[in-house]
Amino acid sequence: MILAEGAQSVPSWRLLVPLPSEIIWSLIFLVIFAVLFMKFILPRLNAVLDERAEKIEGGLRNAEKVQEQVDQLKNDQEQELAAARQEAASIREKARTDGQKIVDEARTRAESENERLLASGRQQLSAERIAASTELRGEVGTLASDLASKIVGESLTDDERSRRVIDRFLDDLESSQATTR
Amino acid sequence: MQLVRLIVLAVVLIVMCVLASRAKLVPGRAQSIVELLIEFVNGNIIKNTLGLRAGKHFAPFLITLFFFLLAMNIAGVIPGLNLAGTSVIGLPLLAALWTFVVYVTAGVKKRGIAGYLKHETAPPGLPKPIYLLLVPIEFLQVVLIRWASLTIRLLANMVAGHIMLVVFIGLTQGLLLSGTWLVAISPFAGALAIGIYGFEIFVAALQAFIFTILAAVYIQMATADEH
Numbered sequence: 001m002i003l004a005e006g007a008q009s010v011p012s013w014r015l016l017v018p019l020p021s022e023i024i025w026s027l028i029f030l031v032i033f034a035v036l037f038m039k040f041i042l043p044r045l046n047a048v049l050d051e052r053a054e055k056i057e058g059g060l061r062n063a064e065k066v067q068e069q070v071d072q073l074k075n076d077q078e079q080e081l082a083a084a085r086q087e088a089a090s091i092r093e094k095a096r097t098d099g100q101k102i103v104d105e106a107r108t109r110a111e112s113e114n115e116r117l118l119a120s121g122r123q124q125l126s127a128e129r130i131a132a133s134t135e136l137r138g139e140v141g142t143l144a145s146d147l148a149s150k151i152v153g154e155s156l157t158d159d160e161r162s163r164r165v166i167d168r169f170l171d172d173l174e175s176s177q178a179t180t181r
Numbered sequence: 182m183q184l185v186r187l188i189v190l191a192v193v194l195i196v197m198c199v200l201a202s203r204a205k206l207v208p209g210r211a212q213s214i215v216e217l218l219i220e221f222v223n224g225n226i227i228k229n230t231l232g233l234r235a236g237k238h239f240a241p242f243l244i245t246l247f248f249f250l251l252a253m254n255i256a257g258v259i260p261g262l263n264l265a266g267t268s269v270i271g272l273p274l275l276a277a278l279w280t281f282v283v284y285v286t287a288g289v290k291k292r293g294i295a296g297y298l299k300h301e302t303a304p305p306g307l308p309k310p311i312y313l314l315l316v317p318i319e320f321l322q323v324v325l326i327r328w329a330s331l332t333i334r335l336l337a338n339m340v341a342g343h344i345m346l347v348v349f350i351g352l353t354q355g356l357l358l359s360g361t362w363l364v365a366i367s368p369f370a371g372a373l374a375i376g377i378y379g380f381e382i383f384v385a386a387l388q389a390f391i392f393t394i395l396a397a398v399y400i401q402m403a404t405a406d407e408h
Contacts, residue, residue, distance in 0.1 A: 015336075016270060016333070016336075017270070018270045018271045018274060022269060022271035023271050023275070025183045025186070025271065026186075026274070026275050027271075027275055029186050029187070029266075029272070030249070030272065030275050030279070032194070033190055033245070033249050034245055034249070034279075036194050037197070037249070038245050041197045041200075041201040042241050042244060042245065044204050045200075045204055045215065045216065045219060046219075047204075048205070048208075049216060049219070049220075052206050055206065
């Protein structure tokens with residue numbers, strides 16, 4: 001309403017052609033606004049904005065770095081774990097082979113010992129048999145000669161002759177044994 | 182008129198100064214809104230026309246222009262002021278002339294006067310006779326039409342908005358007090374007036390945006406490399 005009333009008193013071309021005072025006031029306002037805005041307000045706000053952006057960026061970068069470290073550590077740990085596992089496995093394997101070896105050694109030793117014992121026993125046995133047989137030979141000789149002298153009489157007590165007879169007899173006996181064996 | 186401008190100026194500058202001097206790394210609500218507006222100009226106007234790196238030099242000018250026009254336009258829909266600071270020709274004209282000076286200066290600084298005029302008025306790759314027609318037109322556009330159109334677009338929008346508000350509010354009042362059956366229509370007129378009020382808020386922001394983005398485009402045209 002106000003404008004409509006004003007328009008009647010002011011010609012319409014006034015809308016596009018400014019009065020000098022209008023220009024001056026506008027200029028003053030614009031300059032004040034522009035100077036304050038560009039020299040004080042915007043730099044402050046931009047500084048804050050930049051600082052924040054920087055901080056966020058720094059934070060992100062930091063987080064990235066930390067993440068990287070964590071990854072690295074995890075990797076290392078896993079590697080170590082794998083190595084340890086491998087080592088444990090190899091130790092176990094070695095223990096198993098060692099144990100096997102020990103058992104084998106013990107077994108061979110026992111076998112050899114056994115054999116040795118057996119052999120010595122056999123040897124002893126044969127030695128005893130030889131001893132027994134020689135002893136028997138002697139005793140059998142005397143027994144037989146005693147028996148024969150008792151049967152045949154005094155004449156055969158002569159040592160020289162009886163020994164010869166006994167020896168011949170025993171030799172015969174031995175040779176006959178060898179052929180039958 | 183000047184009183185309205187003075188009030189707007191004082192309020193906006195005081196608020197902004199307080200905000201700026203108390204600006205914190207973790208923004209409060211008001212600071213967030215202002216930062217949002219700055220980021221809007223940065224992202225939607227400067228980045229899309231000049232590119233952030235080339236636009237860094239002109240960003241203070243463009244942001245200031247946007248805030249100034251937005252504040253003055255919004256005054257048109259603030260109850261008690263009800264008059265846009267830009268609805269009288271002085272401010273739009275000066276803002277447009279300021280833009281004109283900025284883009285011409287930018288162009289001249291980059292190419293020299295002759296180089297700038299050649300760059301703006303004579304796009305390469307056209308047949309010779311066309312230039313006879315093209316150069317005067319382009320010249321006229323650079324030195325007159327661009328800033329004149331900026332002025333008139335803003336001024337006309339603000340004046341028209343103001344007149345529309347006055348008309349519809351006046352109409353509502355007239356119908357309501359007419360004392361005849363026309364009273365029945367007055368609610369519709371009132372609703373329309375409120376609708377237009379809302380529309381004017383949008384127009385205020387839109388015109389500030391358009392003015393600023395055109396300024397950015399003119400700067401871009403003045404400083405762009407040959408395609």
